[in-house]
Amino acid sequence: MSLRHFATGLGLLIVGIVLVAGLLAPYIAPHDPFAQDLMKRMIPPEWMDGGSALYPFGTDQLGRDYLSRLLYGARISLLIGTLAVVTSGLIGITLGILGGYFGGRVDDVVMFAITCRLSIPLILVALTVVAFVGSSLTVVVLTLGLLLWDRFAVVARTTTMQVRTLDYIAAAQAAGASRLHILTREVLPNILSHLVVVATLEMALAILLEAALSFLGLGVPPPLPSWGLMIAEGKDYMFFSPWVIMIPGIALFVLVLGINLLGDGLRDMLGTGRRV
């Protein structure tokens, strides 16, 4: 039990640190993340031979400060993660609640949509769309949002089916409440705790997918500092300067781990406890 609490706390700490780092990036970054200085290319991090305290995480192949790029990259990761989750959440929760509440034909349509979505290869479609439409922040967010709604829909649908049979839904119907009221004010608040957990999972997934797209050159366009893009740009140098991919790689891993730990903790907290 205490291990659970520790894990949740750790997740909260990680996400909190990354969030603060991203939000305060303009104030705490030691250098301009876009400023190139070709005289100072590939300086190793401070703790390695040849490192300097001026560039704690070293510089990249264009002489840009790696720590500053990492901090600004946190913004991109969190921004894309959040926006993709909001988009996919809106789509998935709407479909799931409608299917779960109305059942019958509506549910058949929703289930068919979910099945179709599950049979779409995520990365391939994302790559194709981005390749055709061109890569920008908006396109990446929309692509991920339109592709990641399935789990929201599945969870919203099953939890709605459970809630629908409860007497307070019947009482609201008998009270003359509109369907919109019943769906948004009676059903939604009671399935939200399950959806929060899904949101954390999807956010972690969206961040990883953005990194993957950026790594393949189809994510956020350079020179925006994205962690995936940093790994992509560093891959040519990784044999002699492994830290250029290790630093953003570890950051990515730790952030996704933190989000998942937080999600697990939230599930435990919201799942069993009765809210007062």
Next chain:
Amino acid sequence: MSAAIEVRGLRRVFRGRTGMFGGERVVRAVDGIGFSLAAGDVLGIVGESGCGKSTLGRVIMGLLPPSEGEVLVDGKRLDTLDRRSRARLIQPVFQDPFSSLNPRHTIEQIVGLPLAAQGDVTGRQRRERVMEMLSRVGLSAEMASRMPAQLSGGQRQRVAIARALVLRPRIVVCDEPTSALDVSVQAQILNLLAELRRELGLTYLFISHNLAVVEHIATEVAVMYLGRFVEQAPVDDLFRAPQHPYTRALLASVLTPEPGLGIPDVGLGESYPDPANIPPGCRFHPRCPIAEARCQTESPEGRRPGGRLVECLLVDGQAVSDPVRVPA
């Protein structure tokens, strides 16, 4: 006196399949029920689990569409009304106050919901009427800001009653409103319901499996068996001189507080009735202690020997000498 509520030929059929290759399973939960009730009366509907009494309540309230038949309140067909007008005429009180209150809403929001749904009540009027209703059901004003989880079962049921009455409906359908409560609280809730009926001139449909509760609150009692009323009579007549053998068995099954008597043998056997497989003839004949051969083929539907609904071929309207007949 015109009827406050009139129910005509109500039927509700559920269709389902048993397994992938199984035949269609048709459950006739409500199988032709009609009655009318004068304003201010309380119709107690009693029956075993699975006899369709809760389905009947839901169909009457319009929560489930009927397969056949109609419900009129004050002469208006409920199925032709919009949701707001219907809500002003008929309101429910459910059995389980733990599932009938939305755990994410405050008591004020819960009780105010029917008013909010009407759409023409200002926030201030709503608050006033909620507060007035809360005090009427015996809850203090500070309860308004609480969440359901902070209330006891009895308090929650009071909230449910306040919500049902805040629009001043004509009819209140109470579906086992006390059976989920502690015994000590049941009487309070029953007395509250009786008091509110007198003060507000309400008409209740009171669904219950508890005969003592029905005897206490009802003016008229209907005994339900496999989707039909098999006997309906004013409460005193029914309890003093039950006619239908099923009613007599039900009355005999009431447990007495006297020690040593054990569980009474009511002569109904062990088997439960199956609403998916209603017997031909009289639907009660497989369990009836006095059934004759013709009960298996002849239907007693609609029989009114002695002017009172008793769906039994063997009851002729004469006074029954032994009100509780149990075969040796």
